[in-house]
Amino acid sequence: MSSSTPTLAQGVGTGAGASGTPFLSVRDLKVHFPTPDGVVKATDGLSFGLERGRTLGIVGESGSGKSVSSSTILGLHRGSRAMVSGEILLDGTDLLSLSDEEMRLRRGREVSMIFQDPLSAMHPYYTVGNQIAEAYRVHNDVNRKQARARAIEMLDRVGIPQPDRRVDDYPHQYSGGMRQRAMIAMGLINDPGLLIADEPTTALDVTVQAQILDLLQDLQKEFNSAIVIITHDLGVVAEMADEVLVMYAGRCVEYGPTKQILTNPEMPYTWGLLSSVPDVTGDTDARLVPIPGNPPSLLNPPTGCAFHPRCTYRDKVPGSLCTTDLPELTPAKSGGFHVRRCHLPDPAAVYAEEVVPEMQADMTGEPIEETEK
Incomplete structure (x- = not known):
């Protein structure tokens, strides 16, 4: 792993290293698909960056925009009805400004993809x-x-x-x-300088999964490639990623170093993802805690914070901010370039005082008192 790390001062989610210019820089990327029923906003204002030799893990439920954003980097939506705007800078060149022939010459040589199936x-x-x-x-x-x-x-x-x-x-x-x-x-x-791996361990047994991840890490060291790994498996993220981007409803809702995201998350959606993961050291009878409800329709997403209809902590936010105002990406309490998109005044305190005890109770299989949040 590279020793260079991005800072918030260099821009939210830019992934810039010591030079201040990341190898991959995605800025305000919007990918919208017009349909007879309206416009599907698959990716809506996404920004992130990545240096060579580092790995970014993108996580989120199906339909959050993970694969769409990555396939757009490869120019796979060219020739379709997709409306794409923003910037995708690869080593200083905006891929969205290239002609189809220029993009074809770069695809496979400078940026490549391992597909899900x-x-x-x-x-x-x-x-x-x-x-x-x-x-x-x-x-x-x-x-x-x-x-x-x-x-x-x-x-x-x-x-x-x-x-x-x-x-x-x-x-x-x-x-x-x-x-x-x-x-x-x-x-x-x-x-290639950039490799995108879309669910590279799907449908593989755990032994083969470990071999594939080891192989990717070995080849990354050999070629000094930047890797974007798209996955639902937080275990893969913990093993592979230097940084984590959590997506929900086409937007980034939390971004930061892997250790900080996994140990001190500050967005209720991230808490839900972590609570849904079984603990192999816990009680075998312990229950899993799913995120309530379903992912939103990208055709007609909720107003305000898109996660608010499923969030059990929205009553801790004063007034009706969650339903009326889209929260900005703001610095997390843990510092560094850890940012989150949430209206909670002090999500770190809520996580430590309420979420962690509930997760520990669930892992031991002990019943917890149901409270109205």
């Missing part, structure tokens, strides 16, 4: 080796033999056994873990 992401009619070699030939002046040799080399580096033989197999002949490794090989074959 490798079986559907890879073409079933072509061998794994052909698909990896094609990704290399698009960006390099090499012949088929050279590209095949490079594909074998990458399969070997990601741990595929007998790569010189398995290079001619089709995706369905690979196990789930091997397909994920092949996708990583395809994503890294051109040594």
Whole structure:
């Protein structure tokens, strides 16, 4: 992990290192999809940044805008009806200002993505080796033999056994873990500076998950890549990420160093995510505490704080701020570049005095008195 860390003074969620200029800088990104029923605001004013050699974990429920924001970085919404605005600066170049051809030349070489489902992401009619070699030939002046040799080399580096033989197999002949490794090989074959991993451990058993995460960390050290990892698994975040971005209803609701987010969160939605995670050291009969309600419709999101209909702590906020005013990202009590979007006057105190005792009671399986918050 890099020793350089961003500060709030350099901008909320910029991820800028000592140079003050992050390798990846997303500024006020809005991705809206017009539909017959109205405009779906999949991402609404998102800003974050990331330096090379560091990992950003993006977490949140399905429909919070995680994958949409990352696929926009790759320019995958070009040619669609999506309305995209803001800036996506990669090494100083605004990707949104590039032509389709210029973006195509950068996609795969400078920024690459590991998709959530490798079986559907890879073409079933072509061998794994052909698909990896094609990704290399698009960006390099090499012949088929050279590209095949490079594909074998990458399969070997990601741990595929007998790569010189398995290079001619089709995706369905690979196990789930091997397909994920092949996708990583395809994503890294051109040594990109930015790698986006969308749920890279989904549907894999825990042993293979650990191997995939170790592989990503080893390759990051080798290539000094910046990694954005999208996941629902807070265990993956704790293992991989230097910084965490919590998304809800298309916006950032909390951002900061991983340790601070996981130990001193200051946004009720983050508290809910942490309370929903089972504790392997706790009582096996202990209950999980789900977040009440459902994620909001991005077609017609709630007014004010989008989380207020599900928040059990909104009565601690004076007046009707939660329902009328969108909270700004403000510095958290823990300091540094930890910021949160919440109207609670002192969320750190509420977390320590109410949330933590409830979580501890749930982990031991002891009943707690239901109170009206």
